[in-house]
Amino acid sequence: MICTHCSNEFSIEESNAACSKCGSFGGCNLVMCPKCGYEQPKIPKWLEKASQFFGKKNQLKVK
Numbered sequence: 001m002i003c004t005h006c007s008n009e010f011s012i013e014e015s016n017a018a019c020s021k022c023g024s025f026g027g028c029n030l031v032m033c034p035k036c037g038y039e040q041p042k043i044p045k046w047l048e049k050a051s052q053f054f055g056k057k058n059q060l061k062v063k
């Protein structure tokens, strides 16, 4: 998924590794960006795919 704060792209696994430092590993519904530490709600897989689809569409328009 993509961080809404710094636009860093990371996987849920990376987020879990970063989140394990916060003490509520597995207990919170947030994903933490490993780059900037910004926490945001988990995005469902289907929504992530949809946003990636629309993101690619937008990139094609720009080019």
Ligand SMILES: [Zn+2]
Binding pocket: 003, 004, 005, 006, 007, 008, 033, 034, 035, 036, 037, 038
């Ligand atoms: Zn970030």
